[in-house]
Amino acid sequence: MQMLKWTTAAALATLVAGCVTDPETGQRRPSNAAIGGVAGALGGYLLGDVVGGRRDRTEKLLGAGIGGLAGAGIGAYMDRQERELRERTAGTDVRVIRQGDELVLSMPSGITFATGSATVQPQFRPTLDQVAEVLGRYEQTYVDVYGHTDSVGSDADNLALSQRRAESVAGYLESHGVRRERVGTRGYGETQPVASNDSDEGRAANRRVEIKIVPVEG
8 A cells, every 4th residue: 555655646746747848838837748657657667866876977977078957948958859759759669758857768679679689679770760869969968778677587587688678779879879978777677567467468568678868957
């Protein structure tokens, strides 16, 4: 019961925080992505800090000449990036989820990797090219790549596979213009399910890679 209360509170927080700026009126309003993101919060989408800690990552970015954002500029910057990512991934199985001023791209492994493999499938590379192009132009963000698996297999094997997949996607992004200083990776194995592992559909949903995009605040 306590866990249910916690996840429900997280979902409500996602809905309240997930607003966008209306370019016509300047007012903040809940986005469709925020409403849809409630299901993500209940399913285990990550709401924590960036990989490696924000302080160390920010120092690296500053050393690379990448500054931070401030004030109302943060929301507007992420609004533009969200819009472009949605346009570039339209018609694919990639989901763009808004959580406050953060974005999560959720990519099922069925379109990114063959079973048991950490090599990005050729048919998915054009989509990643589009994602990399947008990320490369919006440099004032951290880019964290998370790997996830279903519960089939041992914990150790799933953790290792999820990490390799995260590193594979991160390496692809870096090779297509996303600066290495911005990128972090983490494999979560089977510990962050978004669906039940008791069905084929649920296991397919859990086998995924996520790209979390967080603004660098000055």
